[in-house]
Amino acid sequence: MxxxxxxxxxxxxxxxxxxxxxxxxxxxxxxxxxxxxxxxxxxxxxxxxxxxxxxxxxxxxxxxxxxVVPTCPHRREGCGGCGWMHFDTDAQIAAKVGIVSESLRRVGRFDADEVERVVAVGGAVDPYGYRTTIRLVGMPGGGVGFREERSDEVVPIDHCQVAHENLSQVLRSVSVAPGVELTLRTSAATNGVTARWTRPEDRKRRNEKRRSNAPAGESVSGLPADVHIGDRAFLVEQVDGVNLQVSAPSFFQAGPAGAELLVDAVRRAAPELADADHAVDAYGGVGLFAATVMRSARRVTLIESARSSCFDAKENLKHRAGQGDKSVEIVRSDMGDWKPGDDIDPIDVVVADPARPGLAKPGVAAVMRMDAPVVVLVSCDPVSLARDARLLVDEGYRMESVEVFDLFPQTPHVECVTRFVRN
Known part of the structure; x- marks a missing residue:
């Protein structure tokens, strides 16, 4: 039909x-x-x-x-970056709580009464100016834009309402060759800016190492002189009173305000971290949780697969070097491949912050090998959260709380912090 x-x-x-x-x-x-x-x-x-x-x-x-009528003219012209800008911002968080609850019921097969008991509304960042990282696409004539929703067409832009003002300033001067994808990141703490990009031919060579620091004249021009360029560029952001090095290729939250909310939520979800003997920061990235909520743990193990993030984590956790040989260990590994050694100290708390696909079966198997009494799962997709929650509960954990956050206003993206306790 x-x-x-x-x-x-x-x-x-x-x-x-x-x-x-x-x-x-x-x-x-x-x-x-x-x-x-x-x-x-x-x-x-x-x-x-x-x-x-x-x-x-x-x-x-x-x-x-x-x-509501989208306030951004680029959204009205078809920009796909803010798919919920027609949705009143006060109503967006309630809708996201509903989506999470529905996913837990339908995908996770949790009882409606249990879902109502554990799911709670968390905080939200300011609906404008919150993003400190954006990805642009070059257009004929050197202009830049964002792709349309569900399309490869590019909508030209000269500013972005959800981006930090530092990035909008760069947009007014930069020129980018057609098809080149430019990623800009700024620090709200220092106002530093990094830039890296990939050309269409680079993206086609999926089995080769991608280069993102080609000479500016070939792909990108007009960047301010103080912008740091390439994979080795980094900036320093501040979260929870801690300075964090973030390299251009490394993952970081959409902005420091969102990172602050997550750190606070993880601290509340796992009060055991305050006096933990051994905590694991799984999918640890640059060490956001290891350097903040785990700072008082006697020992921290950070597991991360990305080279640049591990490099940053070593810098961000170097203050622990004087606390003994076993104070901190940074392991570069896929989570599903990591196994604690026979001589490893018992693990008290695991904080896992996987990418959008979630833990899935390999990640859950790795968590089970750690045998921690408390697991805190930071999820950025309600469906993967529901699936992971069901897997963990089937393995003997109890889901005690789910806090829902709006770290991406004007979009349907939702973040959750979930506490699990071993039965």
């Missing part, structure tokens, strides 16, 4: 991924981009499947009271 004519549907609720869910007359589910709960909308089907369809709003017939 192929749906050609526009359809009229009524959206029911927001779902993981950022679309609204509706139902067709034939009983199938429709995932509608651009709709809000309760709205009657006319949609155009872009993907017609046997059990569901994916569609896009073409006209809002009955708008929700939570619908």
């Amino acid at each position: 192929s749906l050609i004519e526009p359809l009229t549907v009524r959206a029911e609720r927001m779902v993981a991924g950022g679309d609204a869910m509706a139902r067709l007359e034939d009983g199938r589910v429709a995932f509608v981009t651009g709709a809000l709960p309760g709205e009657e909308v006319e949609v155009e089907v872009r993907n017609d499947r046997k059990d569901f369809v994916k569609a896009t709003v073409t006209e809002v017939l009955e708008p929700s009271p939570d619908r």
Whole structure:
């Protein structure tokens, strides 16, 4: 069956991924981009499947009271960076809590009463100016832009409302060759800026090492003189009163305000860290949690697979060097491959902050090998959280609390901090 004519549907609720869910007359589910709960909308089907369809709003017939006009002209022109900018910011966090709860019920198969008991609303960052890292695409003539939603087309921009002002200043001067992807990062603490980029030909060589520090004249020009360029460039950000080195290729949160919220949430989720003998920072990155909430632990093991992040973590944890040979160990390894040695001290708390796919079975197996009585999981995807929570509970842990944060306002992205205790 192929749906050609526009359809009229009524959206029911927001779902993981950022679309609204509706139902067709034939009983199938429709995932509608651009709709809000309760709205009657006319949609155009872009993907017609046997059990569901994916569609896009073409006209809002009955708008929700939570619908607003996007303040950003680039979003109104099709920029895909802020897919929820038509959604009132006060309503976004409630929708994200609903998405997390629904994922735990449907994907994690947790009882509705249990979900209601454990899920709580956390904090949110300021809805504008919060991002300290952005990725741009070069356009003909040297301009830059962001890609359209679900498209390779690029929308030209000259500023970004959710980006830190330091980055918007760079946007006004930089020139980027067509197809080149430029990543800019700034420090809210020092105002330093780093830049690295990849060219289309680099991205095609997936089996070769990608170069991101080609001569500026070839790909990027107009960067201010004080911008640090390439993979070896780094800046210093401050979180929880701690200075953290962050290299250009290393992962870091969208901004220090979000990192502060996560550090505070992990501290509350694992008060045992205050006097832990041994804590593990799994998927530890540059050492955000190891350097902050784990600073009083007698021993810290950080596990991370990325070379640049391990390099940063060594710098960020070097203050522990005088506390004994076993005070800190930084292990470069995929989480699923790491096994604690026979002589390792018993682990009291594991804090795991995996990428969007979550722990999955290899990560959960690694956590089980650690045999820690407390596990804190930092998740950036509600579906992977629900799946990981079910795996951990099936292995003998109890889910005690889930705190939901909005660290990416104007987008459907959601962050959660979940506490598990071994039965």
